[in-house]
Amino acid sequence: MDLFSRSWTxxxxxxxxxxxxxxxxxxxCTGWLVRDLVCHLVLDAQDVLITLVTPAATEPTRDAVTYWHVADxxxxxxxxxxxxxxxxAxxxxxxRLLKFHLDDVGSAAGRAAELADPGGRVSTRDEVLTVGDYLSVYVLEWxxxxxxxxxxxxxxxxxxxxTLAAARASLEEIAGAPFPASFSDKDALLVGTGRRPPTGAEDAALGGLAARLPLVLG
Structure with a gap:
């Protein structure tokens, strides 16, 4: 819960x-200006609000790792x-209008997360997660x-x-393998998700993991 708050704030x-x-x-984000990304964040905040008030009575079907779909x-x-x-956008x-809307909806999403029971269950994308796992997903997203x-x-x-360290740990769980210790948390996230290509030295350090990258998360 703390990491969610820190990353979002x-x-x-x-x-x-x-x-x-x-x-x-x-x-x-390929094809998006900064204003487009900020608009996407507004929609993300709305999704958090909607999900946190959509309780589920069934057992979880996903966790913070299996929630993610990895595309080719x-x-x-x-x-x-x-x-x-x-x-x-x-x-x-x-x-200023985008900033206002993000602050307005984003503050509400942050408060809702602070008030939520981490052990509660919520439904999103036709799946059920605990609140704690759902908010952990957003630490990586944010x-x-x-x-x-x-x-x-x-x-x-x-x-x-x-939050960089926590996001790296989540990505390593999704990948099923750790990134080399020589990678900073930021570089592990950027290279691991295809936001930049690895250098020659990084590619060599990745070894067999290089064949599984990038991890395109959706």
Whole structure:
């Protein structure tokens, strides 16, 4: 629960501190500007709110690792929802309106997570998870998107070290193998999810794991 709060608070703070001109810069998500990514975060916050008030009475069908679907290829932007995001983001017109909406809905999502019972069960995507596992999913989600947000903004604040480490641990569980100790947590996340290609030295250090990368999470 603490890691969820820390990752989400840091991400929202990074968005709040962006100057308007940075909203038109590219993000780390292929085909999306920073404003598009921020719009996606608004929808993510809505999903958190919806899921936390959708209790389930059955046993969990997924956990924080098995929740993720690992695709063979990265998204192209042709998925209907992916294609809708830039149009929604453009409709805001001004960055301050996007910032306001993210702060408004995002604060509510953060409060709802703090009030939730970690052992409770919720339903999302036709699956059942404990609240604790569901929020752990978002530690990885928020941390990756924080890296996406600042991909071309070198002066912006990075995710907290604790959430980078937790996100790396989650990705290693999904991969079924650890990343080399020579990889920083940030580099493990970027290379592991295909956000940047490995260098020659990194590829050699990955060994057999290289054949399983990138892990395209959905």
């Amino acid at each position: 840091a991400l929202r703070a990074a968005v709040a501190e962006l100057p308007d001109e940075d909203f038109e810069r590219p993000s780390g 290829t990265p998204p192209t932007g042709e998925d209907p929802l992916d294609a809708l995001i830039p149009r929604l 453009a409709a805001y017109g001004e960055p 941390t990756l998107h924080h890296l996406d947000l600042i991909a071309h903004l070198p002066s912006a604040a990075e995710p907290p070290a604790a």
